[in-house]
Amino acid sequence: NAGVTQTPKFQVLKTGQSMTLQCAQDMNHEYMSWYRQDPGMGLRLIHYSVGAGITDQGEVPNGYNVSRSTTEDFPLRLLSAAPSQTSVYFCASSYSLTGGDNYGYTFGSGTRLTVV
């Protein structure tokens, strides 16, 4: 049981380049989300998914796309990287937000992205 696996751990991009941050969980979690963490701003929600085939925007979605073709995977795509997207990105999952006993997030190990 690996939990939530994020790749890569580090990435440097040039402005305008695109890339995909990978996130996979093996806990059969329904809910998956992406956050970015910036100093003094906490964790801000980018996109989330309540199940396979369903995604929605969070607080800061501009410049990012997501898809959820399977329960396990929730990749985050940067369409055209900008220096403002320099941040630490965390994927997080939980069983559900609407029922059950375990609501808490399991986080991935994070991706430190620098856009130059």
Added chain:
Amino acid sequence: GENVEQHPSTLSVQEGDSAVIKCTYSDSASNYFPWYKQELGKRPQLIIDIRSNVGEKKDQRIAVTLNKTAKHFSLHITETQPEDSAVYFCAARGYQKVTFGIGTKLQVIP
């Protein structure tokens, strides 16, 4: 949408003393309030949580209280130890979204 405010942003305590971190939320429909601890360079990890139908929950040296009327909840750490030094985040779960506070950097001085 939900707004979560967290205070203080930094907190220094002597080893053995207690630490209290406070959060307020805006959405009265929020019904689940977790707390996460993040050590330097690591991922956030859930340390305690509370649901809206409970006023207080305790787990060893850690306790969380919730006042639904005032829309605030607090984390209490007693008998602090150096390994408690970390950034602590509160969060509130509303409809399909979890909103985090900005974090509190706790330093426990030996």
